[in-house]
Amino acid sequence: MKIMTILATGIVMLSASASILAADKTAQTDTYQQAYAIHALYHPENKQPSAALVTQQYTQDYAVLFANTKKVTAEQFAQFEQARLDPVLKQRREMSLKQAHVRYGILDKSKDQKLTLKEFQASGEKTFDGFDQNQDGLINAEDAKLAGANTGTHDGFRAKLPISMPMPSNVNEFIAQYGQGKNYVTLGDYLTARDKQYFETDTNQDLIVTEQEYVDEFMQRFDRNLATGTSQMQELAGQQFKAIAKGKTTIQANDIKQYAKKVGQASAQ
Structure with missing residues (x-):
């Protein structure tokens, strides 16, 4: 009986250990995927890069970090990440501003600089139809x-980053955003949410949304998300440093080189 108890306890401990190892492996994979998503932000020219190219570029990107020192602290790593992120954010803001003007022109079908609720909702119906794969009037798990699989986001990122605008890029994200806790979304649910957005954008309440009102509302949301996202990107930098350092307080060029191989492998998954 005692032997059986010991064996049973051993099996439980082995099972628990296996679960922990599996969880650790998943966490590591997520970290590498996260690193690749950040890498892709700085290399939009890479449409379908090989693992070897990603490994090479990743190593080269950090070479300047070790130009004047052999060892880099977490603080120095975070400062480096912020310095290379800033110009990208500035560029993306400029692009988003231009795109907002373009979107208004597309929505304003009558081209009279007066976006009506009807015109605004016509675009919403097309968006809903795009997610409603079987055209049954519901967006649910069947549509997913x-x-x-969807390997991108609406703004071109390989994966969701904190600086991505919170817009659904797949069915599950659409349900999460507009389902109000349900596991499906009706056209009415979606158009009601767009009603609210329209009237909030119409700042002078004249039942017409001008181009300036439309652009201002979008850029306000963009800037709020950018402020929050920038802070969260710093947190990601800290997580990446820990993954590279593996318990050390500083990292060296060889640590980046070894980590780059894992990031390259993640790019192929």
Whole structure:
């Protein structure tokens, strides 16, 4: 009986250990995928890069970090990440501003510089239809199955980053944003949310949204998300440093080189 108890306890401990190891492996994979998503932010020219190219570029990107020192602290790493992020954020803001003007022109079908609720909701109906894969009037798990895997986001990132605008890029994200706690979204649910957005954008309440009102509302949301996202990107930098350092207080060029191989492998997944 005692032997059986010991064996049972051993099996439980082995199972628990296996679960922990599996969780650790998943966490490591997520960290490498996260690193690749950040890498892709700085290399938009890479449409389908090989693992070897990603490994090479990742190593080269950090070479300047070790130009004047052999060892880099977490603080220095974070400062480096922020310094290379700033110009990218500035560029993306400029692009988003231009795109907001372009979107208004597309929404304003009558081209009279007066965006009506009808015009605004016509675009919403097209968006809903795009997610409603089987055209049954509901967006649910069945549509997610039909849509298949999605490896990108609406703004071109390989994966969701904190600086991504919170817009759904797949069925599950659409349900999470507009389902109000349900596991499906009706057209009415979605158009009601867009109603609210329209009237909040119409700042002078004249039932017409001008181009300036439309652009101002979008850029206000963009800037709020950018402020929050920038702070969260710093947190990601800290997480990446820990993954590279593996318990050390500083990192060296060889640590980056070894980590780059893992990031390259993650790019192929």
